[in-house]
Amino acid sequence: MRNKVIFFEVQGGNDKGADGYRKDTMPMVDALKERGMDAEVIFFDKEKEDEIYNYVSTNALAYVSRINPGNLKEEQAYFEMLRRLCQDGVIGMPHPDAMIGYGSKDVLVKLKSTTLVPDDTFAYYNMEDFKHQFPKSLAKGERVLKQNRGSTGEGIWRVTLVNPQEHQQEIPFDAQIKCTEAKDNHVEFWQLGEFIEYCEQYITGDNGMLVDMPFLPRITEGEIRLFMLSEKPVYVVHKKPAETENAFSATLFSGAQYRYDTPDQWSNLVENFLSELPQVMTLLGGYDLPLIWTADFILDTDELGQDRYILGEMNCSCVGFTSHLTLAHNVAEEILSIIKKNKTVTA
Template identity: 75%
Template sequence: MQKKVIFFEVQGGTDKGPDGYRKDTMPMVHALKERGQDAEVIFFDLAKREDIFQYVKEHGIAYVSRINPGNLQHEAEYFDMLRELCAVGVIGMPHPEAMIGYGSKDVLSKLTSTNLVPDDTFAYYTVETFQSQFPTSLASTERVLKQNRGSTGEGIWRVQLVEPLAEGLTAVPLDAQIKCTEAKDNHVEYWQLAEFMTFCEQYITGTNGMLIDMRFLPRIVEGEIRLFMLRDKPVHVVHKKPADTEDAFSATLFSGAQYRYDAPEAWQALVDNFLTQLPLVTRLLGNYALPLIWTADFMLDTNEAGEDCYILGEMNCSCVGFTSELSLAHQVAEEIITYLAEQTATTV
């Protein structure tokens, strides 16, 4: 009996089509079946968790996770089930620890030893560390604070001093006035630093709470560059240019950004450097296999030699969609089959 590739989904959510599935899931199922590899979709349901585990353990050669974490009420239990499936030999696409490692905002602080992330990038897991470090980092340059939760720019703030810092100060006074622009819609708020930091404590507390603190890159106005990856292969590049309005720095469609799709060859320097760094990235993030479908977002910067360079802003692999380019399902299916052959060859 041929074992199946199981696609995990969850019922409900705004990412579903009229048939109840994500629009990019069934094309992958059909593409695999066209190539002789059986596949099916299973909806994760906590009440059926044990039955699902036993079924996939018996009938599945691999799983592909297609669940948007925002649509999943029982994320911890889902990840535990994926860990158990991997432990009994089901091939994870991706492994749950890779999903966490590549998808969490603190990936940036873990990659400061690469040339992809500036070394003055910090992760705050406690309010005390945030209160201690942030006034100092803000004294050196404009900053961007990113919460771990949320999406479409919510809880991502560009923070600027309203008045220049007095000479000789190495930390911003807590009563200093700051200008804060949220990436969600580029709206501006003015705060005292102490009050804003108290407001931001909500991002640190609770499950998976943290804040990332990195320098603001002014060339974000030239656009964010997203690499769409199938494992170690760049498939296309999305150039996301913020709206041409004052204070705009968000590259989300909601905020008015314009998207353009390019071939990877149009961004050869970025692609070459990223692929060169990829083995180090893999080791730093736990040495798990690269996710099947994932993205890496970059911003333009200028290095000390005055040359263009690219700074990693975020990665995502939880449930990267390609609903506007469903023909990619055939490339995904080929990649799945290639990966299955690699994995089964190493276990024979």
Template identity: 75%
Template sequence: MKTKVVFFEVPGGTDKWLNGYRKDTMPMVDALKKRGQEAEVIFFTIEKRDEIFDYVKENAIAYVSRINPGNLKHEAEYFDMLRELCALGVIGMPHPDAMIGYGAKDALVKLRHTSLVPEDTYAYYTTEEFKSTFPKSLLGGERVLKQNRGSTGEGIWRVQLVDALAEDATEVPLDANIKCTEAKDNHVEYHTLGAFMDFCEQYIIGANGMLVDMPFLPRIKEGEIRLLMLRDTPVNVVHKKPAEDADAFSATLFSGAQYRYDAPEDWATLVHAFLAQLPDITSLLGGYDLPLIWTADFILDTDEHGNDTYILGEMNCSCVGFTSQLELAESVAEEIIACIGIEVETAV
């Protein structure tokens, strides 16, 4: 009988604690064991892929993926293994295609017909699309380009025109001067539009390459609001305020942003509006169960009536950490047990 919950990790990486595990993994394992649920960690390696697959297939009722994509050298093979396990009835937390659907930047484009994302949000999968459309979108105002790869703001650029264009312009000319600020560290570069688009081709070419293009929201200076979700329940809110520098728009710690942890009740308007749209989100992103632990980042905006609105900037569910709040492991364990119980009851 399959009884175990398996946590997947990979050896090495900068996210490991002194014991070789992610700092937030063993607290979840221990919380499950405390509740009488068998749980263990398996380190995925491509050399032992088949052996791991057979063991999990025979022994696990569910898996929890705790692998930072930046540490995963064989992502395609790992995801294929997870798909096979899910197809055989192992409960995926999350399903690999949910990881892709929620984590990829083009999730924003899939959600742009909801109130969460501006309509003029685009995804570029080829350099031809990018070079054809971006000069037109930039004509309408400041834009933010986001690469699909990378982390901590790398390859996320705020793009501004330096000089005004002629009133009858239909797109920004390639020789126009632009100001580009990267979210990684808020450094500023000046380029012609053509040269900068040539530089950005690196983000589109290759596996999982793409660029997302969306309007710049100036109220990012008031802070980014991150909802930390446990399935369909918000467990805390992180308010991330960029540094005071005039060009700063990044909300990463590395760039000097200040973090504050709030209760979901402190952001009731945002929370209620977001929860009301979860059915649309799950449907538009593939119909998979909500991830076990995931985040949604929002930026304040203002509607035509002067009211506050919240625009979705990105989501993440590949391996969301909670190392600064390890007590959440108890709630995670309860949710895992509840999901297993629901699945077993449904099967019976």
């Protein structure tokens, strides 16, 4: 009889506490048990995949994935097991294809038809397209390139022409460019063609890809992260880059300052984003929203001089909330609500 919620983790990684678990996992397990729902943690291991699959498909009402993909060598095997579990009727939080859709950087290209993303945003999956389009993109002004892999700003570059000229349709490969990496705001100077070749490392390999979008100068006012529980905004993190020359990174490592706000302090952003959510869900495959996820925004200005919020990225694979562990109770309530809703639908 299915009567459990299974939390998937993986052994090792720098996101674990002294007990070997993520610091925000056991609080959720305990909060579910307080509410009468059995819950446990299983560490995914490719060697034990069949055993894990059989146990979870037999005993679980739902699973909650708490694995950072960067800590998982057998990502495809893990996702395939999750797909099988969802096909068996286990409620996926999230479904693996929702995890991929909401967590990949090219989500921005998929959402260009919404008000959340600029029209001149591109994704490159091969060097030919990158070499063809990026010199044209750069002719329009400063750009940001984002690799699909990595974290904490690694492989995210602000690219600026050293000597911009008016009316250029395409930047020549020998043009000098200034490149600032979000990881630590360090600056490198390149010829455009050499930098394009350097970026091949981001495009090649499994899940290789680069996103190319306009640089938004108002990033210096801060990046705004919405922390979401399904369709409910819970809190907002305002991440202001360090006030030093060239700084545009909103990571703690780079010296950004974080402030925690309530959603009503950002009511315009929240209302606009929630109004777009139905279309976002449709464009990303029609899956249920992830259980715990974030959406990051940067301020821009529209043609009428009004504030506009541009989506920078979304994350849902393993969003942490170790600074707000009391949220475990909110998460437990949301899990129970999702299970109840699914039981009603399938009844």
